[in-house]
Amino acid sequence: MQTIFFKNQPRIVATGTIAGPKECAGIVGKYVDKTLDDDTFGESTYEKAECKMLTFAARQAIKNGGGSEKETDMFISGDLLNQIISASFTARDFDFPFIGVYGACSTLAEAYALAATFIDGGYAKKIVAATGSHFSSAERQYRYPLELGNTRPPQSQWTVTGAGGAFIADTGSPIAITSATFGKVVDFGITDVNNMGAAMAPAACDTILTHLRDTGRKPTDYDLILTGDLGALGSRIVKDLTWEKGVDMQSNHVDCGEIIYKVIEDEFQGGSGAGCSAVVFNSYIYDKLKNRELNRVLLCATGALLSTVSSGQGESIPCICHAVSIENV
């Protein structure tokens, strides 16, 4: 059994989100706590901006949940930059313990699952779990300088500038985390770093099928199966792959990356990055859960576990997907 069931049903009390101008032109614009007009957030470097966004999201989540930093037991976070500097540097500002996690773009689900496990076991009462990413810092680390006049391939995605987090506690809200499925690392041999959707889709398929098998649920038992950042192409592939295994999720599958942008520039397949699921889930989807327009959501954030060194050495891209079941109870 790969799925953990939480008997005490830890609650997502509140969320905090922040996103850049390009993201807020899309669907999440109305729901985020703060819209940035300037993607440097008044800082001198993009890395500092990413860190400041993450700090804002974490603090806002605590504030929206009516909590205080004194009462918070733990901060679980990670990001895309080397040595997860944004998360660690954010934790520097907090006077409570920090658990750094890395799951590339699956970090949000990983952090939520861990937070729920701690609270369910009674080891913590209030945890803030957050993650974020920044287009410009990710481009520098994984791709090319921003001003380089190259063309982006049509399979590529656009890293989301934004951060989101949740204040998770033992009580305080009807929205509960009821179960979590930690994923296995799956690698089908994709080596094209511009085609993350195709690389991550098999991992998403594996975790979703495992989750459904372990819980005995059907896809229709969920109002929404929300994947993280497969993009338009990856979404199509994951639907095909699950269909092959006899699971039909055509009607209720949505991908955060696919919906976040109004594709006008070079976003092509949609958004990606840790901030993608963090912003979409914690703003738009959380709002729908709160208004009971959605009652049961399976959040499956997917991550590509590569580095520039591994892809330079010709390695294929191992991927992971963690699933968290979030319900109104």
Added chain:
Amino acid sequence: MTGKNRENYNANYIAYVNSFDPPTHHLKNCLRAFLVGGFVCTIGQFLRYILEAAGLYGDELAGTVSVILIFLGCLLTGLGVYDRIGRNAGAGSIVPITGFANSVCSPAMEFKTEGLVYGMAAKMFIVAGPIIVYGVLAGTIVGIIYLFL
């Protein structure tokens, strides 16, 4: 899904993924590259005529035209315009000397935050370095062949 028969499955999956590859518009890309690349070269030729009229000739003339074009490439990179041109023009703005200026100038701007020595100066040739190395190598090989012909 992992483990046994993994290689077979991978091959199937990769073939399946490749079937989604969007078609590349060769004709459209070539036309754009021709128009923009041609435009850059026309500017170069225009500068050449002006400088020739101003009394420059030979190596001085060629050098001055290149320097002006490199300056323009860097200026447009600094103003954040060159990447927008490149996005639409493709090879049209990468191949001319302005593209080389862009590939040196853009990392210099990007890595400035890591310091002037280990950041800007050290990483300035991160994109253009291979062009220089293999350009010199290819030139040497062609030169040796030419020697024996």
